[in-house]
Amino acid sequence: MPRRDLPGILWLPAAVAVLLLALPLVALITRVPWTRAGALLAAPESLSALLLSLGTALAATAAALVLGVPLAAVLASSDRWPTPARRLLRAAVTVPLVLPPVVGGIALLLLLGRQGLVGAPLQSLTGITVPFTTPAVVLAQTFVSMPFLVLAVEGALRGADPRYGIVAASLGASRWHAFRRVTLPLVAPGLVSGAVLCFTRALGEFGATITFAGSLPGVTRTLPVAAYLGLQTSPDSAIVLALLLLAVSVVVLVSLRDRWLRVGA
Amino acid sequence: MRRRAAPAAIAALAAAALVGCASTGAGSGAGTGATAGTVSVFAAASLTDVLEELADRFEAERPGVSVVLSFGGSSGLAAQLTQGAPADVFAAASEDTMAVVADAGLLAGESVVVARNVLEIAVPPGNPAGVTGLADLARPELAIALCDESVPCGAVASRVLAAAGVQAVPDTLEQDVRAVLTKVELGEVDAGLVYRTDVLAAGGRAQGVPFPEAEEEPTDYPIAVLDRAADPELARAFARYVAEDGRSAFEEAGFAAP
Numbered sequence A: 001m002p003r004r005d006l007p008g009i010l011w012l013p014a015a016v017a018v019l020l021l022a023l024p025l026v027a028l029i030t031r032v033p034w035t036r037a038g039a040l041l042a043a044p045e046s047l048s049a050l051l052l053s054l055g056t057a058l059a060a061t062a063a064a065l066v067l068g069v070p071l072a073a074v075l076a077s078s079d080r081w082p083t084p085a086r087r088l089l090r091a092a093v094t095v096p097l098v099l100p101p102v103v104g105g106i107a108l109l110l111l112l113g114r115q116g117l118v119g120a121p122l123q124s125l126t127g128i129t130v131p132f133t134t135p136a137v138v139l140a141q142t143f144v145s146m147p148f149l150v151l152a153v154e155g156a157l158r159g160a161d162p163r164y165g166i167v168a169a170s171l172g173a174s175r176w177h178a179f180r181r182v183t184l185p186l187v188a189p190g191l192v193s194g195a196v197l198c199f200t201r202a203l204g205e206f207g208a209t210i211t212f213a214g215s216l217p218g219v220t221r222t223l224p225v226a227a228y229l230g231l232q233t234s235p236d237s238a239i240v241l242a243l244l245l246l247a248v249s250v251v252v253l254v255s256l257r258d259r260w261l262r263v264g265a
Numbered sequence B: 001m002r003r004r005a006a007p008a009a010i011a012a013l014a015a016a017a018l019v020g021c022a023s024t025g026a027g028s029g030a031g032t033g034a035t036a037g038t039v040s041v042f043a044a045a046s047l048t049d050v051l052e053e054l055a056d057r058f059e060a061e062r063p064g065v066s067v068v069l070s071f072g073g074s075s076g077l078a079a080q081l082t083q084g085a086p087a088d089v090f091a092a093a094s095e096d097t098m099a100v101v102a103d104a105g106l107l108a109g110e111s112v113v114v115a116r117n118v119l120e121i122a123v124p125p126g127n128p129a130g131v132t133g134l135a136d137l138a139r140p141e142l143a144i145a146l147c148d149e150s151v152p153c154g155a156v157a158s159r160v161l162a163a164a165g166v167q168a169v170p171d172t173l174e175q176d177v178r179a180v181l182t183k184v185e186l187g188e189v190d191a192g193l194v195y196r197t198d199v200l201a202a203g204g205r206a207q208g209v210p211f212p213e214a215e216e217e218p219t220d221y222p223i224a225v226l227d228r229a230a231d232p233e234l235a236r237a238f239a240r241y242v243a244e245d246g247r248s249a250f251e252e253a254g255f256a257a258p
Helices: A008-030 A034-042 A044-076 A083-098 A101-112 A119-126 A134-159 A162-170 A175-186 A188-203 A207-213 A223-233 A235-264 B002-025 B045-061 B074-082 B095-103 B134-138 B152-164 B177-185 B196-201 B212-216 B232-244 B247-252
Strands: B038-044 B066-072 B089-091 B112-117 B119-123 B144-147 B172-174 B191-195 B207-209 B219-225
Touching: A008 A235, A034 A044, A034 A235, A044 A083, A044 A134, A044 A175, A044 A188, A044 A223, A044 A235, A083 A134, A101 A119, A101 A134, A101 A207, A134 A188, A134 A207, A162 A175, A175 A188, A188 A235, A207 A223, A223 A235, A223 B074, B038 B045, B038 B074, B038 B232, B045 B066, B045 B112, B045 B177, B045 B196, B045 B232, B045 B247, B066 B074, B074 B089, B074 B095, B089 B232, B095 B152, B095 B219, B112 B232, B119 B134, B119 B152, B119 B177, B119 B196, B134 B152, B134 B191, B144 B152, B144 B177, B152 B191, B152 B212, B152 B219, B172 B177, B177 B191, B177 B196, B191 B196, B196 B207, B219 B232
Parallel strands: B038 B066, B038 B089, B144 B172, B144 B191
Antiparallel strands: B089 B219, B112 B219, B119 B191, B119 B207
């Protein structure tokens, strides 16, 4: 068990790191006004923000699965591409990961806003405007969270044994059939953990949403946006909303971890 | 020897990083345990241009003195102050917000109103939707941005709209007045309710449509010295300077005299 021989000096920074990560959440929980929490949560604004958040985050995860899994498959098999093309593709996937979400929101606005590159012709041709709508929230969340799914699935695909696919092909399976029935089940744990990560990231999305989709109760005001606004006048309701977000994320992570994530680990 | 030095350096770095995080997380950071010559000011976002100019002049007249300004939504700043954020002077965009800080017992003395602002409709250059008055905000086909009611500009907007009997149909309720203005400047909304001074500050990127109902609900900007001021003498001097010598700067920016 070589891991037992950890140099002692690592313990101090590791302990500081744990405190740094855990103490803010402890502080949040100690400040929850438990006696009024029920009433604050049952307020129509809280409920509509919760429902909107769950619905949009689910839709964003679905969009990320439909679009992101094929992208992950392309990325995983892009090694023989010319280097510039491969690097561009990888940058397109990873830049949203490191971009401040507010910048993502501005970029979405400049693309799909009423004066945007695509938004302006879209509006003049079809009359459709995207910003300030619920689909805009889903778009913002997908932009920010899909890369998490893509990278998780790509990693799983690269780790999967290619011989299963080859055997399937030798037995007469079409490429599509082999991908669907052999490769995807092989990477299921990676797929699920990627989808969970994507969902929780979409649930917490704030910057791109408030910039691109705005903030209107029931339409675009998701839980994080409501929590931020709540802080302006009623810190108690902000704390309760934050607790709600924390609870949903923890429940999702814990319930799926036991079923799936340990398989992948 | 080297092998020992490295981990110690890492630990020291981690500790330094923590301390750094702590001080920026508190709000303004600078001006905390201030030296005698520093005034730390928390101020409403709509005062940005005027206070920057006044601070420069104040510093020029008093060599060695430095004014550290932090701008933000008044309500958010008030919340930071009641949570213990360090500042010497607070300038708010509404009496209500100042009252939050006063009720928490954080003021040294009374607040003084230094300027007055009124709402104006901001539209993109050329006014593409032909907005002429408050009633246009009820046109469902227009994209409208307002401040959320939880911040002062939104509270004033809802009072003005209610008094005029206009049922506005906003497409978004923003967290501060500058966010509303940005949506207008980008052409994403046809109209937004902002302060007159914001329209002026936008230069050519937005156009103002004044409306008479706004005069009924002016916004007052109070300034006050906080009781935790590191150098109360200097903090009072700056607050007085803003109130007395700042008049022309406020007028240039579009504020009215209180």
